[in-house]
Amino acid sequence: MIKTCLPEPCAHGIAEIIDSKTIHVYDLTQFDVHAIMNSGQVFREPHCEIAKQEGKIVIKATGDKDSKWLWNYFDLGTDYDEVRKELQQFRALHEPMKYGAGIRILRQPFCEAIISFIVSANNNIPRIKKTVRQIDFGNTEKYTEENFKKMGCGYRAQYLVKTIQQIKQIDFHKLSTMCNRSLRNELLRLPGIGPKVADCVMLFAFGRLDVAPVDVHIRRAIEFLGKEQADAIFSHKYAGVAQQYIFYYLQHLKKELL
DNA sequence: GGCCAGGCGCGGA
DNA sequence: TCCGCGCATGGC
Numbered sequence: 001m002i003k004t005c006l007p008e009p010c011a012h013g014i015a016e017i018i019d020s021k022t023i024h025v026y027d028l029t030q031f032d033v034h035a036i037m038n039s040g041q042v043f044r045e046p047h048c049e050i051a052k053q054e055g056k057i058v059i060k061a062t063g064d065k066d067s068k069w070l071w072n073y074f075d076l077g078t079d080y081d082e083v084r085k086e087l088q089q090f091r092a093l094h095e096p097m098k099y100g101a102g103i104r105i106l107r108q109p110f111c112e113a114i115i116s117f118i119v120s121a122n123n124n125i126p127r128i129k130k131t132v133r134q135i136d137f138g139n140t141e142k143y144t145e146e147n148f149k150k151m152g153c154g155y156r157a158q159y160l161v162k163t164i165q166q167i168k169q170i171d172f173h174k175l176s177t178m179c180n181r182s183l184r185n186e187l188l189r190l191p192g193i194g195p196k197v198a199d200c201v202m203l204f205a206f207g208r209l210d211v212a213p214v215d216v217h218i219r220r221a222i223e224f225l226g227k228e229q230a231d232a233i234f235s236h237k238y239a240g241v242a243q244q245y246i247f248y249y250l251q252h253l254k255k256e257l258l
Numbered sequence: 259g260g261c262c263a264g265g266c267g268c269g270g271a
Numbered sequence: 272t273c274c275g276c277g278c279a280t281g282g283c
Contacts, residue, residue: 121264124282155278155280156278156279192266196265196266197265216263
């Protein structure tokens with residue numbers, strides 16, 4: 001099942017690269033594209049087509065993307081059975097994990113994550129999607145304050161222009177080798193990026209699964225859970241994943257935890 | 259029509 | 272360092 005062309009070994013066999021455009025996912029419990037794409041971590045459509053087929057999921061890369069890119073994007077080297085096993089110790093996560101079983105944390109392109117989450121500040125998800133889907137992530141020439149305002153970025157337009165200018169000087173690889181604290185400090189230097197957006201970029205672009213962004217919804221969940229339980233969950237090495245299960249659960253069921 | 263949204267930057271205490 | 276406020280805009 002494991003092929004030599006894999007970007008990283010897939011010892012657990014949940015998925016396999018078939019060719020330059022195709023990936024097969026064999027463990028259906030580990031990949032729910034709806035949950036992945038509608039859990040508030042990403043605001044546009046994926047660069048692929050996805051279909052269920054004879055007990056497996058077939059992912060076909062579209063446009064200029066290939067299977068290797070998608071493997072990294074969906075982080076298919078991570079076994080979410082292991083993640084869920086770890087988080088199972090928290091009673092409050094049982095329902096959210098059952099509901100969002102196939103959620104995975106994406107590894108989004110750095111620039112896209114930065115832009116998306118600056119736009120997300122003090123904004124709602126339908127409108128974030130509407131705005132982000134107008135942004136051409138391949139064409140930096142359109143990254144002017146005027147254009148961003150036209151796309152509905154509002155007062156965030158100036159932050160976007162400044163930050164995009166600054167990250168041109170930044171080496172993504174160097175950032176990815178930094179510890180959480182250093183990486184966070186680097187991100188906080190960018191205009192429009194505060195603690196919450198920095199955490200989102202760390203989780204959704206750098207795959208720091210131990211980082212849990214706290215927004216208004218998660219803050220309410222923390223109040224509900226109580227300090228002790230919340231501390232235990234949000235200091236766990238998969239706190240970011242736990243946070244995502246809770247966020248998705250609250251967003252779609254509009255229910256309280258437990 | 260008013261409140262809210264995956265917050266942030268700024269000025270003043 | 273820690274408030275409180277203004278901010279663009281549309282969803283509900």
